Amino acid sequence: MLGFVVQRAFQAFVVMVVMSMIVFVGVYAVGNPVDIVIPPDATQAMRAEAIHRLGLDLPLWQQYGVFVWRLLHGDFGRSFVYNMPVLDLIGGRLPATLELVLISILFATGVGVSLGVYAGVRPSGLVAKSIMGLSILGFSVPSFWVGLILILTFAVSLGWLPAGGRGETVEVFGVPWSFLTLDGLGHIVLPALNLALFKMAMMIRLARAGTREAMLSDTVKFARAAGISEGTILRRHVLKLISIPIITVFGLELGSTVAFAVVTETIFSWPGIGKLIIDSIGVLDRPVMVAYLVLTALLFVMINFTVDLVFAAIDPRVRSGKTRT
Amino acid sequence: MSAVLEVRGLRTEFLTAAGILRAVDDISFSLSAGEIIGLVGESGSGKSVTGFSLLGLIDPPGRIAGGSVRLNGAELVGMTPGELRRRRGREIAMIFQDPIATLNPLLTVGQQMAMALAAHERVSTKAAADRCTEALARVGIPSPRARLSAYPHEFSGGMRQRVAIAIALLHRPAVIVADEPTTALDVSIQAQIVAEMRSLAREFGVAMIWISHDLAVVSGLASRILVMYAGRIVEEGPAARVLRDPRHPYTCGLLDSLPAATAPGVPLRQIPGAMPSLLALPPGCAFQPRCACATPDCAVAPEMTVERDRSWRCFHPAGVASERVAS
Ligand SMILES: Nc1ncnc2c1ncn2[C@@H]1O[C@H](COP(=O)(O)OP(=O)(O)OP(=O)(O)O)[C@@H](O)[C@H]1O
Numbered sequence: 001m002l003g004f005v006v007q008r009a010f011q012a013f014v015v016m017v018v019m020s021m022i023v024f025v026g027v028y029a030v031g032n033p034v035d036i037v038i039p040p041d042a043t044q045a046m047r048a049e050a051i052h053r054l055g056l057d058l059p060l061w062q063q064y065g066v067f068v069w070r071l072l073h074g075d076f077g078r079s080f081v082y083n084m085p086v087l088d089l090i091g092g093r094l095p096a097t098l099e100l101v102l103i104s105i106l107f108a109t110g111v112g113v114s115l116g117v118y119a120g121v122r123p124s125g126l127v128a129k130s131i132m133g134l135s136i137l138g139f140s141v142p143s144f145w146v147g148l149i150l151i152l153t154f155a156v157s158l159g160w161l162p163a164g165g166r167g168e169t170v171e172v173f174g175v176p177w178s179f180l181t182l183d184g185l186g187h188i189v190l191p192a193l194n195l196a197l198f199k200m201a202m203m204i205r206l207a208r209a210g211t212r213e214a215m216l217s218d219t220v221k222f223a224r225a226a227g228i229s230e231g232t233i234l235r236r237h238v239l240k241l242i243s244i245p246i247i248t249v250f251g252l253e254l255g256s257t258v259a260f261a262v263v264t265e266t267i268f269s270w271p272g273i274g275k276l277i278i279d280s281i282g283v284l285d286r287p288v289m290v291a292y293l294v295l296t297a298l299l300f301v302m303i304n305f306t307v308d309l310v311f312a313a314i315d316p317r318v319r320s321g322k323t324r325t
Numbered sequence: 326m327s328a329v330l331e332v333r334g335l336r337t338e339f340l341t342a343a344g345i346l347r348a349v350d351d352i353s354f355s356l357s358a359g360e361i362i363g364l365v366g367e368s369g370s371g372k373s374v375t376g377f378s379l380l381g382l383i384d385p386p387g388r389i390a391g392g393s394v395r396l397n398g399a400e401l402v403g404m405t406p407g408e409l410r411r412r413r414g415r416e417i418a419m420i421f422q423d424p425i426a427t428l429n430p431l432l433t434v435g436q437q438m439a440m441a442l443a444a445h446e447r448v449s450t451k452a453a454a455d456r457c458t459e460a461l462a463r464v465g466i467p468s469p470r471a472r473l474s475a476y477p478h479e480f481s482g483g484m485r486q487r488v489a490i491a492i493a494l495l496h497r498p499a500v501i502v503a504d505e506p507t508t509a510l511d512v513s514i515q516a517q518i519v520a521e522m523r524s525l526a527r528e529f530g531v532a533m534i535w536i537s538h539d540l541a542v543v544s545g546l547a548s549r550i551l552v553m554y555a556g557r558i559v560e561e562g563p564a565a566r567v568l569r570d571p572r573h574p575y576t577c578g579l580l581d582s583l584p585a586a587t588a589p590g591v592p593l594r595q596i597p598g599a600m601p602s603l604l605a606l607p608p609g610c611a612f613q614p615r616c617a618c619a620t621p622d623c624a625v626a627p628e629m630t631v632e633r634d635r636s637w638r639c640f641h642p643a644g645v646a647s648e649r650v651a652s
C-alpha cells in the first residue's frame with residue numbers, strides 16, 4: 001500500500017511539472033500582454049521599461065525558471081489588470097466556487113445514487129419509471145434555462161430564496177465561507193441546485209445501471225441462495241460493487257465543475273473563479289490565467305490521487321496489482 | 326428411505342416478448358437423504374432453471390407456473406419470500422458453475438462466510454471465525470485461519486470453488502444443488518472436487534442434485550440419472566443401467582458423443598441438429614426432428630413409460646425390443 005501511494009504521488013508530481021510547462025508555453029504564445037499594462041499613448045521608453053519590469057525581455061526558458069521559482073515560494077505574480085497579487089485575487093474567488101461545487105456534487109451524488117439504486121432494485125415499478133423520467137429531464141433541459149426558471153420561481157414569484165450573491169460569510173483559516181451561515185446557505189441553495197441537476201441525472205443512470213447489473217450477477221444469486229436477506233445483499237454487496245464507477249465519475253465531475261461552473265456563476269452572480277478567468281482571458285491577464293490553469297491542474301491531480309487511494313482502499317485487486325509492479 | 330425433496334409436476338415459465346417460454350415442463354422426481362442424482366442435458370435444456378426453481382430463485386419475468394416442491398415435508402411453491410429465505414442456505418443450498426463470479430471480489434472470504442453464517446444464526450465474531458475456519462478446513466483449504474482474511478483473487482479457481490462449497494455446507498443443509506460446479510475448472514481439479522464432494526456428501530448425509538452436461542462426470546458420482554431435453558425429463562433411472570443400457574434415443578446420442586465411446590483419431594460423434602427453441606417446439610416429442618428412430622407416431626407427445634426403477638418418454642426405446650426377442 002505504501003509503495004502504491006509513493007508511486008501515485010510521483011506520477012502526480014510528473015504530471016504537475018509537465019502541466020506547468022504546457023500552460024506556461026501555451027499562454028506565452030497567446031499574445032503580447034504589454035499593450036494592456038501601458039497607456040495607449042506611452043512612449044517607447046515607457047514601453048521598454050514595462051517589458052523589462054515584467055520580465056518579458058528574458059528568454060522563454062528563463063521566464064519559466066523565474067515563474068517556477070516564484071511558484072515554489074507561493075508567489076504567482078501580480079495581475080496586470082487588477083495590479084494585486086494573483087494569489088489574493090484567486091484566493092478570494094476560489095473558495096466561493098469550491099463550496100458551491102462541492103455542495104452541489106455531494107447533493108447530486110447523495111440523491112442521485114439513492115434514487116438510482118432504488119430504480120435498479122425495483123425497475124418495473126411506477127416510482128422507478130418516474131425517477132428515470134426525471135433523469136431524462138435533467139439531461140435534456142439546458143442548465144442556463146433551469147437557472148432562470150429557478151430564479152423566477154423561488155426568488156421572484158415566491159420570494160423564498162435570494163437570487164444572487166454569496167450572502168453573509170464567515171472567515172475560517174482566513175477564507176470566507178458562505179455555507180457556515182444561515183443567510184449564506186440560503187444563497188447557495190439555488191445555484192447549487194442548478195449545478196446539481198445534470199449531475200444528479202447522470203448519477204441516477206450510473207447507479208441504476210450498476211445496480212441492475214449487480215443484482216443479476218452470480219455474486220448476488222449466490223448470496224440469495226445462501227439465504228442472505230435482500231437488505232444485507234444491497235448494503236454489503238451491491239453498494240460496494242457499484243461504488244467504483246460512482247467514485248470515478250464523482251472525481252471527474254468535481255474537477256470539471258470547478259473548472260467550468262461559469263454559466264451558473266454568471267446567472268446567480270456568484271463571485272466565483274469562473275467569471276474571473278473568463279475576464280482574464282479576454283484581456284490577456286497572463287499571470288491570472290497561468291495561475292488559474294496551474295491551480296486547476298493541481299486540483300485535478302489531487303482529486304485523481306485521492307480517487308486512486310479510495311479505489312485501493314475499496315478494491316484489493318488494485319492494491320495488490322499496483323504494489324507488485 | 327424417506328424423501329428429503331419431492332418434486333411433482335414442476336413447471337417454470339418465462340414471459341418473453343415472443344410469448345411464454347416454458348423452460349421447465351412437468352418435472353417430477355424425488356431425492357432421498359444422502360442420495361446423489363445427476364441431472365444431464367445439452368445447453369439450454371433447462372437444468373439451471375430447474376435448480377433455481379427448487380430454491381425459489383426465479384425472478385420476474387419468470388415464475389413457477391405449477392407443481393409442487395416439498396423439502397423436508399414443507400411445500401416451497403407458494404411459500405412467502407421470507408420463509409423461503411430462511412430455508413435457503415439452511416435446508417437447501419446451491420453452488421454455481423463459475424467460482425470467479427460467485428464470490429464478491431471486494432470482500433474477504435471470511436467476511437462473505439460470516440455473512441452466510443449470520444443469515445441464519447446469531448454468533449459472536451469469534452465463534453463465527455472458528456466456524457468459518459472449520460468449514461474451510463473441511464473442504465481442504467490449507468491454513469484456513471489465515472485464509473479467512475484473504476480476498477477471492479488470492480485463490481485459484483479450484484480453491485474458490487472449495488470456498489463456495491464451504492459456504493454451501495455451513496449450515497449442513499439437507500440438499501445441495503450443484504450447478505455444473507466443475508465445468509469451469511481444469512480436468513485434474515475437476516476430479517479432486519468431484520471426489521471431495523462425494524465424500525462430503527457421504528460424511529454429512531447431504532443429498533445432492535449434480536447438474537452437468539457431461540455424462541462422464543455424473544457417471545462416477547450419481548446413483549441415479551435424470552436426462553433432460555427441452556424442459557422435460559426424457560429418461561430416468563439408476564446411473565449404471567442408464568449408462569450401460571439407455572432407452573431414450575437422446576440418451577443414446579449423449580453417450581455416443583462421449584470421447585470415451587469413440588476410438589482415438591475418429592471424429593467425435595454428435596447428435597445431428599440443435600435443440601429447437603423452447604418458443605417453437607415441434608408438436609409431439611420435442612426430440613423427434615433430430616431422432617433417427619422417429620416415426621409418424623412421434624407427432625403425439627409420449628407419456629412416461631415406467632418399468633421397475635426406471636422410466637422413459639419415448640415410443641421407440643432402444644434395447645427394449647431386442648430384450649424381448651432374446652427372452
Ligand atoms: N431469465 C430468463 N428469461 C428468459 N428465458 C430464460 C431465462 N433464464 C433461462 N431462460 C431460458 O430457459 C431455458 C433453459 O435455460 P437453462 O439456463 O436452465 O439451461 P441449462 O440447461 O442450464 O443450460 P447450460 O448447460 O447452458 O447451463 C433457455 O432456453 C433459456 O433461454
Ligand SMILES: [Mg+2]
Binds near residue numbers: 504
Ligand atoms: Mg446452466
